[in-house]
Amino acid sequence: MKDEISLCDLAPGEQAKIIRVLGNGLFKQRLLEMGLVKGQLVRKVKLAPLADPAEFVIKDYHVSLRREEAQEVLVARLP
Amino acid sequence: MINLPKKDRLLYKTITVALAGNPNSGKTTIFNNLTGSHQRVGNFPGVTVESKEGFLRHGSYRIKVVDLPGTYSLSAYSLEEIVARNFIIHQRPDVVVNIVDGGNLERNLYLSVQLKELNVPLVIALNMADEMKKKGIHVDCAAFSRFMGAAVAPTVATRGKGTDKLIEAIIQVTEGNFARQDAPRVDYGPEIENELEKLSGLIEDQKLIKPDVPGPISSRWLALKLLEKDAAVTEKLQGQTANPAFQEQLQLSLKHLMDIFNEEPDTLIAEQRYGHVHGMYRGMVSQGLPSRVNISDQIDKVLTNRLLGLPIFAVLMYLTFWLVFTLGERPMQWIEIGQGWLSQRVMLLWPADSGTLLRSLIVDGVIAGVGGVIVFLPNIVLLFLALSLLEDTGYMARAAFIMDRLMKWVGLHGKSFIPMLLGFGCSVPAIMATRVLDNRRDRLTTMLVLPLISCGARFPIYMLIIPAFFPQSQRAPVMYAIYIIGVVLAVICAKLLRSTLFRGELAPFIMELPPYRLPTTRAVLIHMGQRSWLYLRKAGTIILAVSIIMWAVTTFPRLPAQKTAGLTAPQVRQVRLNNSLAGRLGRGLEPALKLMGFDWKIGTALIGTFAAKEVFVAQMGIVYSLGEGQVTAPAKYKESVNSAAKQIHSPGLSATGHLRDRLRENYSPLVGFCIMLFCLIASPCVATLAAIRRESGSWRWAALQSLGLTLIGFVLTVAVYQIGHLLQIGTKTV
DSSP states (O other), rough: OTEEEGGGGOOOTTEEEEEEEEEOOOHHHHHHHHHOHHHHHHHHEEOOSSOOOOEETEEEETEEEEEHHTTTTEEEEEO | OOOOHHHHHHHHHHEEEEEEOOOTHHHHHHHHHHHOOOOOEEEOTTTOEEEEEEEEOOOOOOEEEEEOOOOOOSSSSSHHHHHHHHIIOOOOOSSEEEEEGGGHHHHHHHHHHHHTTTOOOOEEEEOOOHHHHTTTTTHHHHHHHHTTSSEEOOBBBGTTTTTHHHHHHHHHHHOOOOOOOOOOOOHHHHHHHHHHHHHHHHHHHHTOOTTTTTOOHHHHHHHHHTTTOOHHHHHHHHHHHHHHHHHHHHHHHHHHHHHSSSSOHHHHHHHHHHHHHHHHHHHHHEOOOHHHOOOOHHHHHHTTTTTTTTHHHHHHHHHHHHHIIIIIIIHHHHHHHHHHHHHHHHHTSSSSTTTHHHHHHHIIIHHHHHHHHTTHHHHHHHHHHHHHHHHHHHHHHHHHHHHHHHHHTOOOOOGGGGHHHHTTOOHHHHHHGGGGOSSHHHHHHHHHHHGSOOOOOHHHHHHHHHHHSSOHHHHHHHHHHHHHHHHHHHHHHHHHHHTTTTOOOOOOEEEEEEOOOOOOOOHHHHHHHHHHIIIIIIIIIIHHHHHHHHHHHOOOOOOHHHHGTOOOOOHHHHHHHHSSSSHHHHHHHHHHHHTOOOOOHHHHHHHTTTTTTTTTHHHHHTTTTOTTSSSOSSSSHHHHHHHHHHHHTTTTTSSSHHHHHHHHHHHOOOHHHHHHHHHHHHHHHHHHHHHHHHHHHHHHHHHHHHHHHHHHHHHHHHHHHHHHHHOOOSSOOO
């Protein structure tokens, strides 16, 4: 897909819609359980003071993801 | 188990209620509200997951409440989830109460739907009704109840609101007065439903569900778990049936779904379930305007700010350290004074110089041992005060957020930082603080490397050695060096453990950042009380037992009185210690000690460090037969800093000064450095090992740590001594 980026590429303040979660097993299941499912809206809030991890808002709550995890979540940027 | 008098058991009807919910949903607060102080903390059988149970009486009911571990889901991916699920399936509680955070409703409903799929009598505590109001969220409770087939009771747990209604709902459901309508089940779409039907048909044909045996609830649920590739369920079913048709169908179903959706079935199921949750959410929630700006977000803008985040973190960590160790110092002194007073009193019961065994046992064994246990209590109480505050306010997650980058480099979780920091004070509370880590591998790694951080009890040893061997200008750098060596070794060991013993799939660092909340005094107090009591009961008894053993080792075998006739008191102590098991061990180990540049005297003193590190100073005093009571280990951190500082200014005047002279006469600075190195690395003290035993649930880890660190300490010290000796570094006294 042409606009497919990962959560990592999002700038703080930007919103996106989840297209697909990569990876498998425990890792993927955890992301799914926390609500990172296809079609879900995500907003990047900020980066930690040492630039990693990053904070996101999904389904009304805040969650912290490391760079490695955020990379596995493919999204389409929303205006 | 809490046992009631027999008459109560006859009078009351007992029901079991299990509390399930997401972390941060207020589950523990509800548990406290329901049971008050009638709680017991233990472990679920066979695992280290902590269980809490309590009870309350209501009308003719005695309600046993079990607090299940907080989970986001009931898949079998973590120990907590398996424990929670197995409890519901196999213990069949009369009612499951699902605590749902109203401020974060949609994600919380994911677990609720899974609980519903288990088909157990369900009560929903819709918690944080106040936060929902602030967010402008209105929930139609009647619709919620219909969707879930459960009784719904709104609560504000932090203010104790709604507890009575919740209890009433529990009773209603138990008595069957709650009409459980057929709630709509999750529709997984035609393709998945089709496969579910085939599989559940086979499960029924083979009679894999036995209605009289507590176990899985429905064939549909089992089929669903099979499609989710749930390891626990699949393994169990395969053990029960060898029917090839069943296996074949399962593989066919999985492949079929994989083929048409090009996605793992467990992902599809999770997506469908969230779809169902979303539909439910829209059917019962109406969103109004938020009544005011979200305060939590505003606070967070400051506390995790890219510029301010780190300095604020540093200040808060300093405060934590101060609270636990500096504030705890006074009560510790009182305990020591009390202990001294008691010893004196007991001594007076015997004639002044009788030196009976019983007196020695009571004073040097029991009172010293009990004192050694209680002396940590102020630290522990304050530690859990600090941890409760950090956790309940929501800052703990932010601390991990800020520190994660650094800790990740070591192979640990951001939350490991706090235990590591506390390690500079004392390893015992630090090990107890590893509770904040959810992942067992992270927790064990942190625990095992923690003693390499120089604790307060090492300080008196450094303060004895450094001024004895190093000129003024080198003292501070040597002190820094020894602290840094500890930290570096801890990092290396953590990395090593992570790539060997605790290798494996890296748990994803998906951490909820809960909203900031004001902690309730009650919750904090209950938490502090429980933890302190657990420390006394579990770790305390071990520390006491080993202290008495250590007393025996330095006392037996005893010398006949005629052999000590005509000697001065210090000399008596010296020959007695030399003759004891510790003295003999010291001498027996001399060949090994020599490799590190140590003699048997140092060896004897080192055996004492097993009881507590600072004992080294006192034991050295005894083996060099300095006056009784003149060389004592300064009991605690600050006190020792002060007395050591005084002695640096007036070297040679005090008893410690005399001891330093002796050390200088007998050993080289290289040996001095090696003593510090060995004391830093080798086996942690008994109290630390007891804490590890308690927190890891097994002696294995304590033994591994004790032996492993002693070995590393030995090898490194030998290396340093031998290389130093070869290169003639520090072999001559300055």
